[in-house]
Amino acid sequence: MKDHDEETLLAEVAALLDLPEHIGHPLHGALQRLYRQHRDQRQQVERLISISDRYQLLAIEARQVTQQRYERTLRRQRKLSRISDGYQALMRERNQALQQASTHDPLTGLPNRRLVGERLEQLISERRRFTLALLDIDHFKLINDRHGHDIGDRLLVAITQELSATLRHYDLCGRWGGEEFLLLLADTDLDEAQTIVERLRHRLADVTIHDDGQPLSVTVSAGLSQHRRGEPHQHTLKRADEALLKAKRDGRNRSLSATR
Template sequence: MKQLNQSLEARITELLDDPTQQDNPLREPLGSLWANHQDLARRIDRISHISDAYQSMAKLQEQSLTERLNKQLRQLEKVARISDRYQNMMRDLNEALREASTHDSLTGLANRRLLVERLKKETERFIRYQRPFSIAMLDVDHFKSINDQYGHELGDSALTEIARVLDAEIREQDLCGRWGGEEFLILMPETRADAAAQVLERVRGAIQRLAIRAQTDSVSITISAGIAEHQPGESYSETINQADHALLVAKRGGRNQLSTARTSLTD
């Protein structure tokens, strides 16, 4: 087709340039038609160039828009990752703060605040449903002597080891915490005094078998414990006082032993 067009154009040009065709009546309209054709071809060619340029510009703009969108997406992804890390950090921080507010920093056991919260709940449950619970107060025997002879660092190690044993020996439903200094409290839900004494005897024996290394020495540790079962009409503070009194009886009886509030009141 292209060759045919070129041949036709050549024949028309040749015809118009032929001087022998000056008198041909078709020469003038053919020349006018040929001029219009060339003008139209130039316009079409110009339109084609403009169209090509527009398409190129549109393509560049599209590419530019795509690049901008991709860049914004990358920025959003980066912000999302930062947000995720920030949220994880805040969650870990909140968990650490919650842990710090309810657990002892040295032993990792429940602190006094958490113990009191649970004691209040158990007391309320006792009032509503008459479900028994017992409290045990534990104290490390001769702890001051250990600190004085071997230093507070070994004393802290002893408390940490005792806490480990307590956490391992108590039952799943029990809550053990550091009440203060070398004194620990164990809250035992659904437990009467005689069952609590069995748990505490196991705990006492396990702690007695502990041996804390102090350079070339091996330091033995024992505990004394007082147990009290919560009674109708008592507050949890009164039950703690009963357990404290039983603990005092155990210490006066020679230490490394248990005493319950029922037997201590008759001593």
């Protein structure tokens, strides 16, 4: 029954119950109790519906508040995740920069003594043969004194580029001192190394930079030593250094191999 029809029926029953001629009717009392019971039940149902509506409204509001909190929390977590990702990326860059700074020369980008030493120890542990060559730029101090350290740095970078372009991919070139470079020629005996260094020495003599339009080039001296099985790499380096000193004493612009 529709609400409108029910209201109409209840109104008719109420009107009948109020008529004086029906008060003494045998069904009057029963109908009146039934009417009141139905009215009470209807009021209870309406209260329950009202309570249910309020509960549903509160549930909807609570769900909306929860959803809003969840979305705020999600946005905050995403923001923190982006910050964390950025921080981790920054830390990786910092660590890479620190690693680069600890193992490479800042001017030339070549491996420094630490990294070269690690590579030497690795070759020794692998029982591989290798030859070392120490290269020194002739009269480099005069270049710095006459042309300034900026020109000296430019010359070092130009020589580094030529070294990197000329050496084999499995060789290692490191900056050993101010104007001194160390070549680690893996799987190479002394005779082959001598050929490589001589070819490299001639190429380095063709490296030219300009200072106020004036061309500037240099020569290099080199000392070589082949590693002996079982000896520390420091001994190999010492023999290469002694050969380099002899090359410089003999007039520079040459390469000599250690004889002992």
